[in-house]
Amino acid sequence: MRGTVSRVVSIGLMLAIIFTVGSCSKPEQAAKDVELSMFQLKVEIKDAIDGYAAKYSAATPGVTMKVETLGGGGDYGGALKAKSQAGQMPDIFVIEGLGGYNIWKDYIADLSGESWVKDTDLAMKVDGKVVGFPVAIEGYGLAYNADILSKAGIDPASLTTRAAYEKAFATLASKKVELGIDAPVAMAASVAGGMWWVAAQHNLACYWGGGLAFDDTSVIDKALKGELDEARFAQYAKYLQLLFKYADQNILLNGSYDDQVGSFAQGKTAFLHQGNWVDPNLKQLGVTFKIGYAPHAFLDTEEKGLYLFAPSWYCVNSKSPNAAAAKAFLTAMATTPDGHDYMVNKAGMIPAFKSVTLKPAGQLSQALMAANAKGGNYGVFFGMLPDGAGQNVFGPIFDLFAQNQKNLDRFIDDMKKAVAGLPKM
Amino acid sequence: MKRNRAVNILFTFPCVFAFTMIILIPFFYGLFYSMTDWNGVSEDIHFIGFKNFRYLFSSPDFLYSFLITIGYTAINIVLVNVVSFMLSLIVTSRIRFRNFYRAGFFIPYLIGGIVLGYIWQFIFNNALTAIGDSLSIQALQVSFLSKPGTVIWIMSVVNTWQYAGYIMLIYVASIQSIPASLMEAAAVDGANYITRVFKILIPMMANAFTISLFLTLTTSFKQFDMNLTLTNGGPATRFMEMPVKASQLLAMNIFSTATANRMAEAQAKAVVLFVALVVVALIQVSMNKKKEVEM
Known part of the structure; x- marks a missing residue:
């Protein structure tokens, strides 16, 4: 008798566990607001971009921006593949060149019509189409x-x-x-x-x-x-x-x-x-x-x-229903004072947009910016390999x-x- | 009896379910992908038969990784088992503090391979070279990790340091299960310590050797974490007239192929690793089994 009771209890428990595990993966109710997700790989700007995302979410009714960061030693490409296989492809993600473009081209939206395109020389272009938002200018001598x-x-x-x-x-x-x-x-x-x-x-x-x-x-x-x-x-x-x-x-x-x-x-x-x-x-x-x-x-x-390049580009997920909101987020970053403040003062990057007038603090960044203004620099093409x-x-x-x-x-x-x-x- | 069967099925279900989902299905997926040109993302997958495998056996970096992995495994099997067997003899003798030594030798096994790799990298790249500089010992001034000829040996030493304590415990358990009367009888018959170890202890412990050799063989063949953090595959060396990475073992070769978005090729390498591992392990176990004795 006793054995039967404990057996029934344990089976019951097991079934309960199986069902709870199963129900965890049910999607949540669709929220009214748009929840944008971004997945990026620059660990050094994590705090800055989290801050900017929070500010943007507060200033833009109906949009909540969430940024996830994996980089440094982390395998960003592998993680992004895992996300895409799991059906959780972020709305904005990063590619580092033509190699990345060829892998992800099914997911990359055409950004040719965006207002920031005219303001930069370093947008990623494939066959005359703009496909990537330059994250920053980097360079070296x-x-x-x-x-x-x-x-x-x-x-x-x-x-x-x-x-x-x-x-x-x-x-x-x-x-x-x-x-x-x-x-x-x-x-x-x-x-x-x-x-x-x-x-x-x-x-x-x-x-x-x-x-x-x-x-x-x-x-x-x-x-x-x-x-x-x-x-x-x-x-x-x-x-x-x-x-x-x-x-x-x-x-x-x-x-x-x-x-x-x-x-x-x-x-x-x-x-x-x-x-x-x-x-x-x-x-x-x-x-x-x-x-x-x-x-x-x-x-x-x-x-x-000197050698100047955009090391990576933001791409908008063309298969996402939130693509329009994602494009708006990038445009705001390139065109608003808040966006400029984030790129230069918070993240310490050299923006690839000519209309930005703020100056970065680092000596090498300043040297690059001066070289960029002077002209006569060289391109960096290893991303084409x-x-x-x-x-x-x-x-x-x-x-x-x-x-x-x-x-x-x-x-x-x-x-x-x-x-x-x-x-x- | 019928009820019992239902219970059996229910209790094995979680395990079978997990095994199927995590091991079996991915394994057959893997076999399939190894014969395609999949890049990890594209939905446009083409079946290309054994082209990946043919390519592998003509690419110097893979062949080199394969050979160096076999070499590394051979060194490890000898080094780990000799060291751990000697340690087990020490900690089962009447030496003082033997329990303290047991714990001490085992502790390195508890340190994760990643951390351990960085610690030893610091020792070889910074500590030893600093000693070499201050004492003007030329052999120490250049890190052992930057010499293509020594790097595999250094990795084996580090692996032995980590793994010997674990294998030692297996030997200790086996030694303790041998009836003391056997050893005493041999001692009475006039056999000295060395003879007793070789004629009685080792034959009686044959099953412990089977499992220890199997464990060292498979873990060395699959070595990855310490390889990544200690040497990162470097330095470079020359093989079949091509520059290759001198300490890049098979698992790491697969990893760097996969992270270069050559998923199908990496999968083909993984299949080769699997087949090699199964063949070698089966041969080893069946050979060892013949030597085991029933008590």
Whole structure:
């Protein structure tokens, strides 16, 4: 008797559990208000964008904006795929280039008619259609510590050719003790430290776009067909070899992002190969010295521009019923004073919109903004490469060259083979 | 009896349900996707047969990962089992504080692979190189993690440090289940300690070896988390005239293929990993089983 009772009770409990689990996944009643969802990958602006979303929700009756952030070490692409498979595709999401566009094109709405399109040069366009809202301008050159350079008697304005760099690096290397530096350059190329992108993505971008007009993609177009411009690449390889030779070897072969940026912030290196996104890190590390950007001048001829690009774009989910409200949110970000305040003052980004008059606080961001106003800069096109080309193909090649720096011909050979393999990827 | 059967079914249902939903169905989906050109999102999926598999066996990075995984597994099986067997002998002897040692050796197993990878990365990249610099020992000045030749060994050392305590417990349990009379009889007959270990202890523990070898084999073959945080696949090395990542084990190779949106190719690699693992594990278990004795 007793056994039967407990059996019945346990079965009952089990069924209860099964049914509660089942009922959890029932959709909630559709709210009257529009609930917009955004999924983005810049961890460093999480608080700023949450704040702006709350402000926007309060100011816009009938719309509630929710932002979810996953990035840094997180696998944003994987998470977005999981969301789409689960039928929870956000209204606004992020892509990082043509590779992302090709994956998500079924979900990407046409934004050509939006009012902010005329206000920017960096909107993502495919076949003449605007498909992405530029999140920010990012960019880089070779950042220098002005104090160390002036102590060594080097004028940063003179650094416009490879020969000038060679001379400057040699001078710095000969005065290491007196300047208190470990090495002239903080450069990173290691797969192990997760820093392949500095060399194999950002530095290689000099070869794709350096010295050409801002939207000239001829070199990378050729590469996508499997062809390397050998004369040009030979000059580039010599420049890379120079950077490797005068780099702090431990940071180059092993270092993490923190090692690289930390060494520059402590005045242990005079140059840093990083973009303006290090501004907040440098502030955190208490940097007080003056910083500027010199161009990556790898050609035999003079180069004076910096490399500017939009690293990512917001896309509107075309399959969402809230697409119109999502477009309105992006337009407000680009056109209202609140939106400008959020992008520049709260998130510390350089907006890609010309009508924004606010100035960012970081020294490198200011240098980029000045360069942008002056013009004559170069485009960054690694986003046009097939997915995984940077990490899985070029990354190991650059790492290997950093290990065997004397072997220039081998490096050029490896790259020739890798580029020849691009069309098949 | 009929009622009992209903109860049986009800009680196994949650387990069978979960197993079907989480293991079985995804497994067959996976087999299907490995023969398509799926990118993870597109609804436009084409069946391409064994093209992915043919591509795999001609791509140097995958072949290298496969070989290096076999090497890593072989090193691990020997290292982990030798170390943990010796530890188990120590903590079952009359040594003082043996319970303290048991707990101590086991603790590394409780640290997650991610954290552990970062800790050891710091030790190899920063601590050891700093010691090398201050004492001017040249061998230590360049991190072991940045030498393509040593990196797999270093990973095995770290894995042994983590895993030996766990395997040790299996050996300890097995040693304690052997009747003391057997060892005493051998001692009376004049067998010394070494002889007793090799002639009595080890043959009596054969089932413990089966399970320990199986565990070390499968965990090494599937190693991922520590691989990702300790070495991230680096440094680069050259294989079949192509630059590849020197410490990228199979699981990580699959991961980086998948995160590059080459889902079908990654799935094909996962199928290869599955088949290899099943074959190797079956051979190992059947060979070990032959050596087991009934008590």
